Amino acid sequence: MINKILQHYLNVDASHEQYRHLTILLASILTVTVCMIGFLGFNINTGRYPILIVAESVGVILCFASLYSLLIKKQVKLASFMFLFMVTGICFLVMMFVGNRSYSLALSVIAPIFSVFLLGFRLGSLFSLLYLIAFSWLCISHIGVWKEAAFNTISFIQMTMIYVIVFILACFYEFSRIASHRLLRESNKKLAELASTDALTGLRNRRYLEDILLNESENRFFAMVDVDDFKKVNDQYGHDEGDAVLKKIAELMSDSIGSSGVVARWGGEEFALLFSGSLEENFEDKIRAMQARIESYDFKLPRNITVSVGAGIFHPDNHKSSLLTIDSALYEAKSSGKNCLKVSYD
Numbered sequence: 001m002i003n004k005i006l007q008h009y010l011n012v013d014a015s016h017e018q019y020r021h022l023t024i025l026l027a028s029i030l031t032v033t034v035c036m037i038g039f040l041g042f043n044i045n046t047g048r049y050p051i052l053i054v055a056e057s058v059g060v061i062l063c064f065a066s067l068y069s070l071l072i073k074k075q076v077k078l079a080s081f082m083f084l085f086m087v088t089g090i091c092f093l094v095m096m097f098v099g100n101r102s103y104s105l106a107l108s109v110i111a112p113i114f115s116v117f118l119l120g121f122r123l124g125s126l127f128s129l130l131y132l133i134a135f136s137w138l139c140i141s142h143i144g145v146w147k148e149a150a151f152n153t154i155s156f157i158q159m160t161m162i163y164v165i166v167f168i169l170a171c172f173y174e175f176s177r178i179a180s181h182r183l184l185r186e187s188n189k190k191l192a193e194l195a196s197t198d199a200l201t202g203l204r205n206r207r208y209l210e211d212i213l214l215n216e217s218e219n220r221f222f223a224m225v226d227v228d229d230f231k232k233v234n235d236q237y238g239h240d241e242g243d244a245v246l247k248k249i250a251e252l253m254s255d256s257i258g259s260s261g262v263v264a265r266w267g268g269e270e271f272a273l274l275f276s277g278s279l280e281e282n283f284e285d286k287i288r289a290m291q292a293r294i295e296s297y298d299f300k301l302p303r304n305i306t307v308s309v310g311a312g313i314f315h316p317d318n319h320k321s322s323l324l325t326i327d328s329a330l331y332e333a334k335s336s337g338k339n340c341l342k343v344s345y346d
C-alpha cells in the first residue's frame with residue numbers, strides 16, 4: 001500500500017534515492033495518526049487529562065498536515081520536521097503531565113529512533129541529544145516528587161503501542177536495507193555489463209577479452225580481423241554509414257563464429273576472435289567462411305566490404321609475444337592484397 005501511495009502521489013519507485021526515507025516517513029505518519037486518534041478517543045472517554053486532549057487534537061491535525069505537505073505539497077523535509085516535532089512533543093507532554101504513572105516515561109525511547117530515521121544521522125543525533133537533556137531535566141526535577149508507578153491495563157496498552165511502533169520501524173529499516181542491497185547488486189551487474197560491452201556494435205570489448213586472455217591457462221586459436229580500406233568508407237559515404245557497416249560486420253561475425261568462440265571489438269575497425277575449442281579443430285575454414293559471408297553481403301554501398309585476418313596460437317605464458325605474432329600475421333594479410341587470411345604457427 002505504501003508503495004502504491006508513493007507511486008501515485010510522488011511518482012517514486014524503489015529505485016528512487018529517497019525511497020527508503022519516504023517509506024519510513026509515510027508508514028510512520030500513518031501508524032502514528034491511527035495511534036493518536038485512538039489515544040484521543042481514550043482520553044476523551046476518560047476525561048482525565050484535558051490538556052492531553054488538546055495536545056492530541058493538535059497532534060492529529062499535525063499528522064494530517066504532515067501527510068498534506070508530503071503527498072500534496074511534496075515537501076519532504078517540512079513533513080519530516082513537522083511529524084518529528086509533533087510525535088516527540090506530544091510524548092514529552094504526556095511524560096510531563098502523566099509523570100511516571102502508566103509507564104509513560106517509556107515514550108522517550110521513540111525519540112532517538114524517529115529522529116535518526118527522519119532527520120538523518122547528524123541532525124537526528126543532535127535532536128536526540130537535546131531531547132535527552134530535556135528528558136533528563138524532567139526526570140531529575142521530579143525525583144522524590146513522582147510516586148511509584150503501578151502496572152495496570154493502561155501501562156500495558158502504552159508499552160504494547162511503543163513496542164509495535166519500534167517493531168514496525170525496525171521492519172521497515174530491514175526491508176529497505178534489503179531493497180537497497182538488491183538495487184545495488186542490480187546496478188553493479190549493469191555497470192559490469194556496460195564496462196565489458198562495446199557501445200556501437202554490442203559485442204564484447206577489448207577489456208573483456210584481455211581479462212579472458214589474462215586468466216587463460218591453455219593455448220588458444222586467436223585471430224585479429226581488420227576491415228579493409230575502412231577509411232574510404234567513412235570518407236566516401238560518411239561516418240554514419242561507416243558505423244552501420246561496423247555494426248553489420250559485427251553481426252555477421254557473431255553469426256559465423258557462433259558458439260565456437262568469443263567475438264570482440266578490439267578497437268576502431270579491428271575485431272578479435274578467441275576460439276574456445278581444442279587446437280585440432282579447423283578454425284581456418286570457419287574464418288574463411290566468415291570472410292566469404294562478409295564479402296558477399298549486400299551493404300547497399302557501391303563498393304564491396306572485405307576483411308583481412310591474421311591468426312595464430314595464443315600462448316598464455318607468452319601473452320605479449322603471441323599477440324605480436326598474430327598482429328604480424330594481420331600485417332602480412334594486409335600487405336599481400338587484403339581480404340585474405342594469414343596464419344602464423346610460431
Ligand SMILES: Nc1nc2c(ncn2[C@@H]2O[C@H](COP(=O)(O)OP(=O)(O)OP(=O)(O)O)[C@@H](O)[C@H]2O)c(=O)[nH]1
Pocket residue numbers: 200226227228229230231232234238239240241242243246267268269334
Ligand atoms: N565510422 C567509424 N569509423 C571509425 C570508427 N573507429 C575508427 N574508425 C575509422 O576507421 C578508419 C581506419 O583507417 P585506417 O587505419 O587508415 O585503416 P583502413 O582505411 O581500413 O586501411 P587498411 O587497414 O590498410 O585497410 C579511420 O578513418 C577511423 O576514423 C568508428 O567507430 N566508426
